[in-house]
Amino acid sequence: MRIVLVGPPGAGKGTQATRLAEKLRVPHISTGDLFRTNISRQTELGKLAKSYIDAGDLVPDEVTIGMAKDRMEQPDAERGFLLDGFPRNVAQAExxxxxxxxxxxxxxxxxxxxxxxxxxxxxxxxxxxxxxxxAHVFHVTHKKPAKDGVCDVCGGELYQRADDTEETVRTRLDVYHTQTEPIISYYDAQGLVTTISALGEVDEVTERAMAALPQLEDPAPSH
Structure with a gap:
């Protein structure tokens, strides 16, 4: 089973990707992990990516594509994979x-x-x-800590990441609409897209996603 997961930042792609990959028994391949792995292992592509990141530039498509290709050729991806964050634009989809x-x-x-x-x-x-x-994550309305600003798990200080501010989120959404959203039309023309509501409990969203892949619900052959 070879699946691409798309959606705006904050839709819960990472959470759903992990759960779906586990259920489908295929590797979850995320762009973030590809970059981290290649950079930490100091592969040629990793060094190249780091040079762009350090300069504050976007990593070119061909570098990202090269990393994805290497990962998809690993033995554990033979049965399939779930791509999260790649492709990020139509050129990468092509x-x-x-x-x-x-x-x-x-x-x-x-x-x-x-x-x-x-x-x-x-x-x-x-x-x-x-x-x-x-890994200890809270939310001001959905998952409040017992004491404001203090982690329930270890007592550490809770803070808002710089890229989680409202202004930054809206900028990230603009980038998503401009660059990534067009891949939905690209794949829709191939009859591959199913749109799933990301609202509700995490389990509900996972169930909706699995239901969009009906052939996997019952692996037994039909007679």
Whole structure:
């Protein structure tokens, strides 16, 4: 099963990608992880990416595509993969199609997680992270700590990340609408897109996503 997960920042892509990949028993391939892994291992592509990042420039498509290609060729991705954050634009989507065609395989589905813009802004701008451990995440309305500004888990200070402010979130949404959203039309023309509401409990969203892949619900052959 080869799936692309798209949606605006704050729609819960990372959470859903992890859960879906586990259920489908395929690797979750995220752009962030690709960059971190290649940079920490000091691969040629990692060094190249770091030079752009350090200069404050966007990493060119061909570098990102190269990393994705290397990762998709790993043995654990033979049965399929779930892509999260890649492709990020139509040029990357076209390059991905070329890569898959060369291997004689194709995408099975594109899941588009949809959330109203104001909900996305509230979700991200209300997020508070623990300084001691970034895995400890709270929210000013949805998951309040027992004591304001203090992590329930370890007592560390809770803070708002610089890229979680409302102004930054709206800028990130503009970038998403301009650069990434067009890939939905691109894949829709191939009949691959299913739009899923990202509202509600995490489990509900996962169930909706799984229901959009009905052939996986019952792996037994039909008679």
């Amino acid at each position: 390059a991905l199609d070329e890569l898959l065609t060369a291997e004689g395989i194709k995408l099975d589905a594109v899941l588009d997680l949809e959330a109203p813009e104001e909900e996305v802004v509230k979700r991200i701008a209300g997020r508070r992270i623990c300084r001691n451990d970034s």
